[in-house]
Amino acid sequence: MKNYEIESLSKFNTVGFRNDLISWFEKEQRELPWRKDQDPYKVWVSEIMLQQTRVETVIPYFNRFIEWFPTLEDFAEADEEKILKAWEGLGYYSRVRNLHSAVKEVCETYNGMVPDTPEAISKLKGVGPYTAGAVLSIAYGKPEPAVDGNVMRVLSRILLIEEDIAKPRTRKIFEEAVRELIDHGNASFFNQALMELGALICTPGVPACLLCPVREHCVAFGEGVQAQLPVKTKKKKSRAVQLVAAILTNNQGDLLIHKRPANGLLANLWEFPNFEIHNQLLPKREVFQQQFLDAYGAKPEIGEVITKIDHVFSHLVWNVDTFAGKLDESIDQQVLDKHHLKWVSQQEIQDYAFSVSHQKMFAAYTSGTGI
DNA sequence: GAACCGTGGAG
DNA sequence: TCTCCAAGGTT
Numbered sequence A: 001m002k003n004y005e006i007e008s009l010s011k012f013n014t015v016g017f018r019n020d021l022i023s024w025f026e027k028e029q030r031e032l033p034w035r036k037d038q039d040p041y042k043v044w045v046s047e048i049m050l051q052q053t054r055v056e057t058v059i060p061y062f063n064r065f066i067e068w069f070p071t072l073e074d075f076a077e078a079d080e081e082k083i084l085k086a087w088e089g090l091g092y093y094s095r096v097r098n099l100h101s102a103v104k105e106v107c108e109t110y111n112g113m114v115p116d117t118p119e120a121i122s123k124l125k126g127v128g129p130y131t132a133g134a135v136l137s138i139a140y141g142k143p144e145p146a147v148d149g150n151v152m153r154v155l156s157r158i159l160l161i162e163e164d165i166a167k168p169r170t171r172k173i174f175e176e177a178v179r180e181l182i183d184h185g186n187a188s189f190f191n192q193a194l195m196e197l198g199a200l201i202c203t204p205g206v207p208a209c210l211l212c213p214v215r216e217h218c219v220a221f222g223e224g225v226q227a228q229l230p231v232k233t234k235k236k237k238s239r240a241v242q243l244v245a246a247i248l249t250n251n252q253g254d255l256l257i258h259k260r261p262a263n264g265l266l267a268n269l270w271e272f273p274n275f276e277i278h279n280q281l282l283p284k285r286e287v288f289q290q291q292f293l294d295a296y297g298a299k300p301e302i303g304e305v306i307t308k309i310d311h312v313f314s315h316l317v318w319n320v321d322t323f324a325g326k327l328d329e330s331i332d333q334q335v336l337d338k339h340h341l342k343w344v345s346q347q348e349i350q351d352y353a354f355s356v357s358h359q360k361m362f363a364a365y366t367s368g369t370g371i
Numbered sequence B: 001g002a003a004c005c006g007t008g009g010a011g
Numbered sequence C: 001t002c003t004c005c006a007a008g009g010t011t
Helices: A014-028 A040-049 A055-068 A072-077 A080-087 A094-109 A129-140 A149-158 A170-181 A187-200 A219-223 A284-296 A333-338 A356-367
Strands: A239-249 A255-259 A274-276 A301-312 A316-326 A341-344
Touching: A014 A170, A014 A187, A040 A055, A040 A072, A040 A094, A040 A129, A055 A080, A072 A094, A080 A094, A129 A187, A149 A170, A149 A187, A149 A219, A170 A187, A239 A284, A239 A356, A274 A284, A284 A301, A284 A316, A301 A356, A316 A356, A333 A341
Parallel strands: A239 A316
Antiparallel strands: A239 A255, A239 A274, A255 A341, A301 A316
């Protein structure tokens, strides 16, 4: 049953479209590290990394990841600190924790074989409808749709679909379209070709239609409306959060770091002690001192601001005033453990995964000059 | 369904 | 500077 009839699909030259699309892909596809073989583990890792992330960004992370964890078993056995370090700077860190959990599940429940059915693979943590279809088609050749932003943009133009692609329910319309169009003999190339076309030719804004291998099939191009598609409503703007942070040293020159909670923003990553500023009545230095004292029972000496950081997340902004300071009085080990605090040397700090915002603070601290 | 969850690059 | 975005998923 379908609740949306795609007008142009009845008289659409499906076979011609498939052939033109796949022929183009065979000739023009980029050489990418995850295309060297069809190891389901590597395909899976690449698809998770590529979620909301550009190919050029992913390439070095993928190569290092496979060096560190060549097989599914290697990754399953890795500790949490190491997997977060492998993901440091990539963003959306729940991806790697979910992947780790799912890979361990595959080792225990599926004897180390990545599932090859939609039902089984979709139950794995972090594997949604797109990733399920991508792994099934690319690694196993199964004719399952893998509808991402590229596919929705490309098909919205080819088939002149004007549904709002920002709405979750719209994805189902495109999945139905792909089920009609997909090449059952080469689902892997068909799905990859749709995405590659979206990345290289059928781009947002003004697409390169003169270079497009399937423009004769494209309804939007025929009507000259390709630049108006896809229809996508805007997201609302993010809120700002004021923070005060400090890089604190003790008498041995060690640095105080804090492990973030297991859930929420930047979960399980390390950071320098920081607090949210709710009301701006006191100088920020004193806000930090007071909050630190209330939280941990010690009062640091705080120097000058070493850097002001505006860090943009997907749905909020941090404005962080960062100080350098000293903490002469020692904090009891039990208190450190309870609050997930730790003293580390400047050498040891390299082994801990930090968010980019805190890497910026540390860079300002080590460069000494600040600002 | 809307909000949450990162980052860096392009226009 | 600002907006949008890039191979989404979870709650």
